[in-house]
Amino acid sequence: MSASCQIGFDVGGTSLKAALVAEGQILETVSAETPVEQSQAEAVAVMADLIEQLKKAAAQRDLHVTGVGMGIAGLVDYTRGYVITAPNLPNWKDFSLAEQLSAKVGLGVKLDNDVRAMAMGELAYGAGRGARHMLCLTVGTGVGSAIIINGEIYRGASLTAGEFGHVMVIAEGGRSCGCGNRGCLETVAGTEAILSLGRRYLERGLAPVLAEKLTQNGGQLTPKLIAEAALAGDMGCVSLWNEIGHWLGIALAGAVNFINPEQIVIGGGIAQAGALLFDPIQRVIQFHAFERPAQAVKLMPAALGAEAGMIGAAALAQQA
């Protein structure tokens, strides 16, 4: 009997990536443009085609594919394998994706949202290995999270648990958020907030190293560039990461009191800022959370990087 492996999909707004995964190791990857404009049936066909390619690759390695898992940026009904809504994929509204795809490829298909898939990957094979109680945060354009309690994903009564980016951190006068509220964590710690803060430092002449790097980079401001400038000694950029860390720390201190996690794993583009970001978060947690849970929690960067989504989706495929 041949050894088993799974297929993990990372469904983003622009690209559809899928990998053949065995024991948390990626053996082969394939990708396609995300079928944004196409009908649901056409989208299923695109995914089925990627699965067939990976099944062939598995056969060549004498491996047997036991299932398919998918992480999707959107509201997903895990129990029914159903996409309720996906903001970047309007045609995927009310999409019985698992059922349709499973009928086409003859494999079981499991779906969950992208952050939970990433958390599954980190929990099984990455920074969260062995953790029982963990909070997994991704900071990008949006700020998302997944909550692990007793080694399992906590999804909530109507599957929306983990909307950490919309925890309110500024009670009055906060910037308006995409969700319709004001003062959400996302408005002060997401990529847009980081870039607008960077621009402000530049305009006031407070980030000279960043200004130099920006010219070399063709004027393209990114969180990565701001992290590099801070590492090269730009005090403006160091203070920028302190501010971002402050806001994340405020929200996380609440989560530490509330959930008492052993680990907080932070992923997404800004994890590259490393200690510049993690130190202020740690300080704010130590300062604001109760002593006992604050001492119990370890803050760590995600270990699986951009592959966490596919590895985690493959781990999802193994769930009963």
Ligand SMILES: [Zn+2]
């Ligand atoms: Zn919001």
